[in-house]
Amino acid sequence: MAKAGAAGADDPTQAPLLLPQPPPSYGVPVGGGYYQEPPVQPYLLIPVLSRRRRSRGCRPACCESLVSSSSLLALLSAAVILGSAAFFLWPSDPDVRLSRLGLRRIHISTDKHGGVSLDFDMDLKVRVRNPDFFSLDYDEIRVAIGYRGRRLGTVTADGGHVRARGISFVDARLRLDGIRVLQDAFYLIEDLSRGKIPFDTMTVVEGQLHLFGIDIPLEGRISCSVDVDAATQTIASQTCYPE
Known part of the structure; x- marks a missing residue:
């Protein structure tokens, strides 16, 4: 044991x-x-890290993108400014209107050979408006009259001056004596029998716009369809439209 x-x-x-x-x-x-x-009791000591905001520097690629964005914005701003200046300063054709049409006399006669001749006398008041920011000098105003697409005659009025963004009125007289109507004589006699004769008028204003010492040619046009009452010697109706 x-x-x-x-x-x-x-x-x-x-x-x-x-x-x-x-x-x-x-x-x-x-x-x-x-x-x-x-x-x-055992303890574990953990160091406390202070949270400091780190300054972020600009990296080379980031800086290049910022510079390119600033340059693009500057170019776009310059383009907008230049486009606005061109829109307001770019010359425009004058605005031409007929303020008044007055018929003085119309006479249609025939000869022994069957020919038809026309006497026509009419007053016009032309309104010329300059929409630009520079003055306009127009050399002449031409007024033409036609019948069924064929020109019968032309009259010329003296020129004038229109200030910047201004309006000017010019009196003109369209007078045609003894104009022979050959191709459309039959239609003219037919319209005369009905009492109304349709005519076409074309008014043209030609001039120069003075822009920083440079003369820029401009032109304004307006067309009108006029119905003349042969019995009362008056204008029955008119329709005008700029071209």
Whole structure:
């Protein structure tokens, strides 16, 4: 039995389990008792990093994109300014209108050979408006009259001056004496029998716009369809449209 006990003592598997001993505690007498200090707990210290806003520098590619964007914006602004200046300063043709048409006399006669001749006398008041920011000098005003697409005659009025963005009125007289109508004589006699004769008028204003010492030629046109009452010697109706 003693051997067995000795053998059991030598066998490491049969040795008693040794547990780790807690750290010794020290007591301090407090009020007749002892105050036992609690065991020390381990702590892990973590460094606190201050959050500072990092200044972001401009990378070369970023700087190049900013410069190109600024240049593009400057070019677009310059293009808009130049386009607006060209829109307002670009010369435009004068606006021509007929303010008044007055018929003085119309007479149609035939000869013994069957020919037809026409006497026509009419007053016109031409309104010329200059839409530009520079003055306009027009050399002449031409007024032509036609019948069924064929021109019968032309009259010319003197020129004048129109200030910038101004309006001028010019009086003209269209007078034709003894105009022979050959191709459309039959239609003219037929219209005369009905009492109304249709005529076409074309008014042309030619001039120069003075732009920074340079004369720019301009031209304004207006066409009118006029129905003349042969019995009353008046204008029955008129329709005008600029060209």
